[in-house]
Amino acid sequence: MNARPDDADPNAVRLRTRSFRQWQDVVSGSFVPLEVVSDDPASFDARLSGRVLEDVFFSEIGVSAHRVTRTPELIDASSELFYKLTLQLKGTGLLVQDGKEAVLRPGDIGLYDTSRPYTLTFDSPMHAVVVMFPHGLLDIDRAEVERLTAVRLAGDDGLARAVSPFLRELSRTVGDLDGSTGLRVVHNTVDVISTMLAGELIRLAGDSRTRSGELLHSIHEYISRNLHDPELSPSSIAAANFISTRYLQQIFHKQGTTISQWIRDRRMSYVRRDLQDPRLKHLAISQIAASWGFVNPAHFSKAFRADAGETASEFRSRMLAASPAR
Numbered sequence: 646m647n648a649r650p651d652d653a654d655p656n657a658v659r660l661r662t663r664s665f666r667q668w669q670d671v672v673s674g675s676f677v678p679l680e681v682v683s684d685d686p687a688s689f690d691a692r693l694s695g696r697v698l699e700d701v702f703f704s705e706i707g708v709s710a711h712r713v714t715r716t717p718e719l720i721d722a723s724s725e726l727f728y729k730l731t732l733q734l735k736g737t738g739l740l741v742q743d744g745k746e747a748v749l750r751p752g753d754i755g756l757y758d759t760s761r762p763y764t765l766t767f768d769s770p771m772h773a774v775v776v777m778f779p780h781g782l783l784d785i786d787r788a789e790v791e792r793l794t795a796v797r798l799a800g801d802d803g804l805a806r807a808v809s810p811f812l813r814e815l816s817r818t819v820g821d822l823d824g825s826t827g828l829r830v831v832h833n834t835v836d837v838i839s840t841m842l843a844g845e846l847i848r849l850a851g852d853s854r855t856r857s858g859e860l861l862h863s864i865h866e867y868i869s870r871n872l873h874d875p876e877l878s879p880s881s882i883a884a885a886n887f888i889s890t891r892y893l894q895q896i897f898h899k900q901g902t903t904i905s906q907w908i909r910d911r912r913m914s915y916v917r918r919d920l921q922d923p924r925l926k927h928l929a930i931s932q933i934a935a936s937w938g939f940v941n942p943a944h945f946s947k948a949f950r951a952d953a954g955e956t957a958s959e960f961r962s963r964m965l966a967a968s969p970a971r
Contacts, residue, residue: 752800
């Protein structure tokens with residue numbers, strides 16, 4: 646993600662412009678390559694403020710009437726895959742993706758996937774909060790997430806009613822967060838978004854799919870609560886959810902992974918977070934690993950290197966030295 650930095654923070658982007666051409670360049674550099682069209686470029690006005698934390702771009706934008714399009718050609722030229730979640734604050738937007746349309750009004754939330762074509766049209770000035778994050782951060786199968794693209798999540802209904810003000814306040818404070826606090830904000834925000842989307846999937850599903858969605862959500866929640874426990878296992882998870890271990894494995898197979906891999910990935914993400922936290926630098930790497938269920942130091946070291954391409958010590962040193970904020 647290549648947000649254009651400001652002078653004070655290399656991970657931040659701030660812009661106010663009346664140049665349509667400049668806006669095109671900055672939007673494509675800060676988010677993903679997009680085609681931008683304005684019916685009146687001479688009176689165009691736009692502003693953008695945002696910050697990248699752990700590959701998640703939190704931003705707030707205000708723009709004159711315009712349309713953005715993500716074309717197949719632009720997708721083919723992109724190497725990274727992201728979801729974008731928009732909270733509409735002012736104006737009305739039309740989001741189109743996967744053969745679906747969603748009209749977003751103030752307070753509403755919409756989700757779209759940069760790996761597939763989409764358009765966003767605003768016929769009048771708009772104001773929105775946009776959160777862009779890698780596919781891999783969302784703990785929901787991509788095939789399931791596709792059911793939620795270009796679907797209006799009403800800001801006055803369900804979990805969106807709580808998520809909307811949370812994202813609004815976060816957009817105001819994200820620029821002031823220090824490195825270690827920012828790490829936790831990223832994890833918490835993605836967890837909140839995952840919970841909201843999982844709840845919406847359950848609401849959209851019917852009968853047997855509803856039960857399936859509730860079960861998957863229950864399994865994910867149980868794992869999250871017990872990641873610290875080295876005794877966490879497929880059998881204990883299955884027993885806690887009153888299903889067989891074989892059925893549990895089938896559920897994760899349908900998501901394109903295994904239960905063991907899913908647990909390992911979640912644990913690794915928290916280990917990486919803690920290794921970057923200067924408040925925890927007094928702890929040995931083995932202590933941090935053990936706190937997330939990796940009780941065998943040799944196994945952890947091998948797994949971390951395979952996952953990150955470097956040792957945990959190298960990763961920790963590099964990340965702690967990477968930013969003065971840390």
